[in-house]
Amino acid sequence: MPTDPAATAPAEPATPELLHQGITFPEGLALDCGAVIAPMTVAYRTYGTLNADHSNAVMVCHALTGDQYVAEPHPITGKPGWWEAVVGPGKPVDTDRFFVICANVLGGCMGSSGPREEKPGAGGQPWGTDFPSITIRDMVRAQKMLVDRLGIARLLAVIGGSMGGMQVLEWAATFPDMVFAAAPIATAPHHSAQNIAFDEVGRAAIHADPDWMAGRYWEDGRIPARGLSVARMMAHITYLSEQALSRKFGRRLRGASALTFLEDVFEVESYLRHQGSTFVNRFDANSYLTITRAMDYFDLSAEHGGNLAAAFKGTRTRFFVASFDSDWLFPTSESRALVRALNAAAANVSFVEIASDKGHDAFLLHEPEFHAALGGFLRGAAERAGL
Amino acid sequence: MPTDPAATAPAEPATPELLHQGITFPEGLALDCGAVIAPMTVAYRTYGTLNADHSNAVMVCHALTGDQYVAEPHPITGKPGWWEAVVGPGKPVDTDRFFVICANVLGGCMGSSGPREEKPGAGGQPWGTDFPSITIRDMVRAQKMLVDRLGIARLLAVIGGSMGGMQVLEWAATFPDMVFAAAPIATAPHHSAQNIAFDEVGRAAIHADPDWMAGRYWEDGRIPARGLSVARMMAHITYLSEQALSRKFGRRLRGASALTFLEDVFEVESYLRHQGSTFVNRFDANSYLTITRAMDYFDLSAEHGGNLAAAFKGTRTRFFVASFDSDWLFPTSESRALVRALNAAAANVSFVEIASDKGHDAFLLHEPEFHAALGGFLRGAAERAGL
Structure with missing residues (x-):
């Protein structure tokens, strides 16, 4: 169990539901x-x-x-x-x-x-x-x-x-x-x-989402989920090796037929879409922009x-x-x-x-x-x- | 000058302005x-x-x-x-x-x-x-x-x-x-x-653009320019080596100050954005989806x-x-x-x-x-x- 030696006041909540120490x-x-x-x-x-x-x-x-x-x-x-x-x-x-x-x-x-x-x-x-x-x-x-x-x-x-x-x-x-x-x-x-370039594409994907609203998405309770999801999907590829992707998914198809126009025919696609969509529930788009910039400046x-x-x-x-x-x-x-x-x-x-x-x-x-x-x-x- | 040995009827025009042989x-x-x-x-x-x-x-x-x-x-x-x-x-x-x-x-x-x-x-x-x-x-x-x-x-x-x-x-x-x-x-x-995965992110970027309109963007004379641009930017990174990117741009900054929140601080970003935005003027998003799928099936x-x-x-x-x-x-x-x-x-x-x-x-x-x-x-x- 986590212990904390310092008696401290709790911080402002990040979201209404969640109070962080x-x-x-x-x-x-x-x-x-x-x-x-x-x-x-x-x-x-x-x-x-x-x-x-x-x-x-x-x-x-x-x-x-x-x-x-x-x-x-x-x-x-x-x-x-x-x-x-x-x-x-x-x-x-x-x-x-x-x-x-x-x-x-x-x-x-x-x-x-x-x-x-x-x-x-x-x-x-x-x-x-x-x-x-x-x-x-x-x-x-x-x-x-x-x-x-x-x-x-x-x-x-x-x-x-x-x-x-x-x-x-x-x-x-x-x-x-x-x-x-x-x-x-x-x-x-x-x-x-190359790292900067990948980050830039991720940021461009967030900026391209109309729900980003020049960063003021919180005013309407929106999140730029599509843009952030695309950024995450792309970044996820860079976290894996070709071998890891191949071993995990190879070229396996999800459905019986290869030649459809389904959006997630290959297993790897389904996996990446899942990675992207779960990410947006826990991460803030403006934080993603801020932190990737900090990495790029480093x-x-x-x-x-x-x-x-x-x-x-x-x-x-x-x-x-x-x-x-x-x-x-x-x-x-x-x-x-x-x-x-x-x-x-x-x-x-x-x-x-x-x-x-x-x-x-x-x-x-x-x-x-x-x-x-x-x-x-x-x-x-x-x-x-x-x- | 190109020559054509076969007398043929011209094809349907791809766009109103342009007639292809x-x-x-x-x-x-x-x-x-x-x-x-x-x-x-x-x-x-x-x-x-x-x-x-x-x-x-x-x-x-x-x-x-x-x-x-x-x-x-x-x-x-x-x-x-x-x-x-x-x-x-x-x-x-x-x-x-x-x-x-x-x-x-x-x-x-x-x-x-x-x-x-x-x-x-x-x-x-x-x-x-x-x-x-x-x-x-x-x-x-x-x-x-x-x-x-x-x-x-x-x-x-x-x-x-x-x-x-x-x-x-x-x-x-x-x-x-x-x-x-x-x-x-x-x-x-x-x-x-890995190639399939990158293609999937490109397709996801197009699908995420509200101007894609489930592929019927032509009905309103729109194009999903932002999504297609993001797809192109990402693909462009995969076409270059890290060495080529470094030689071309290194970590050079565009402006005098590194620590701004400008959208294109690094030269590589400006270059990629240019690649993305010029591409949408000559390429069709549904074609991009169709052809990348064909590559993935191959x-x-x-x-x-x-x-x-x-x-x-x-x-x-x-x-x-x-x-x-x-x-x-x-x-x-x-x-x-x-x-x-x-x-x-x-x-x-x-x-x-x-x-x-x-x-x-x-x-x-x-x-x-x-x-x-x-x-x-x-x-x-x-x-x-x-x-």
Whole structure:
């Protein structure tokens, strides 16, 4: 069962039905773009127990469409937490040993300040597209305020995959003394041109939906479900390898006859449509626009004068970099570039490329070799930290 | 200048403004799905001169969004023909020597029978979504009727890339005695699960556009421009390699400031939006749905009892198979599978993988090594054919 060491006031509800645990910071947060979000709320969940000297905390950072419900049923879908394969009692991130924190990212739609939350001083209206442009670093700054508030001076580890991995890198680069160990997984130090292009198509699909209404869909209680669904369907293809798609569906037809004009003749189509339509019930379109932009802006090297190694200069953080060989969205070559930069900074870094044919999604799935490596890294880090 | 040896009546106009050269067959065509399209029109262009014994004809098959305007300005966009790098006087497909034919595919929107053309007996209404499901083999059967009518008993060669290559394979499998040489380029004997999935997202984007109106958009003079544009944008990413996208755009920003909420901050986004918006002016959404379905159905092995080699049993056609090493939509592995099947059928086959970082689009672009190989193959075939 999740436990929470800090007695905090609940955040504003994300939706009328749902109340997320969180902390509201009246002083707010100054963003990279120059705007200030005040007050600012960070919704979060914790698992396990914080030890007496507050030295066993592990921050888990979620990916684009993830949220803080890492290791418990999702409050909207009722499905298991998104990383129950990794986080829990006796799991690689062992909640019998570690105190795990996961915050909904700034700009998200599960209780942290974001486009769906109330805009301060706007008479109860949500931010919508008035929500400022945010960066991965802004997300991490918000998490840092949470960690400070929880009374944790140093995180034993920061862990995350995909966009979660980008946050891990920002944590290590921006707050190096607060990060004893860092595990950026299936990620990259910047978004590639291809990744940006796919994101742009997803955003164009949302903009193309008349129910988007220039971002003010909430005024009429609408959601741009068709556009968001198309964006999700396309993104889902990029999360899977060709092998995974083939194994799951091959070219199997749903009906008896191939030559009809049905809308979902191939099983893969039916599956993708399902992915798209279930997604719109739990995710906010303006959040999707905001967060994909933050990923596209992310360029750790550019933040450090074009020198990626400079981001990690003098670091004492222990790094565990992992990639999956069938991941074509964040290919191993990008993890290798990261490792080279860490080596150039004389960092303590281990790197593993996991053999898997599941594509980018592998980091979320049953991958025993990956789990063993990550668990081993964490146990080693804990030992070095004197736990 | 294009020449046409057959005196034919012009086809029905595809749009009020544009008259395409074509032949209408009153007897029509019986399709794989069981329906009959009668009358059926094949719009086409020719380049070069048919020789006295009609032995120098080369059929060029176009890809998904191509058309019959191979080597002359496009009548709608005014841009150069889509394969002027390959087809023309002194080019690899030398129109000083060969008589080149290219037909708009069945289901297309440039004058051949398709969803935008008038439905027989419907009082002047277009087919729209009443247009039957077609296959790549149906497209080839329609081309075969054209070739018969032109008085050509055997094609010196059938050449095409991508979906054009699928037609090449169908030509060789279905009418082997009519194909002296065949050049399937950047193609595959079936569409992969990933290709089907991308197509499905494109179709979903069109279906999601309220201006699609269940396919009856022509009734109000509308076009589902936003949906078709999103489909095109996404497909365009799959035509390029990550390297090509990076070289073209990298992560360059359009404006001075990165941290705005502009819709086209990155150059790649602006480029993709341009690709999407220009496409809708020349292509019909129902055609896009019809033709992508035909590609998805394509499975030459399944048409021959699950044995791809059986499709080419006893063939005397000379094959030239070409792939591009950065093409991830139709990767070299699929060309290799094709070559293995041709070898198992004891076919005469040469195979070349071209080093290029331009992705699938390479077959349309300036690729001297590819052009030299294709030109050499054609010259050799012509020599063997006694030309």
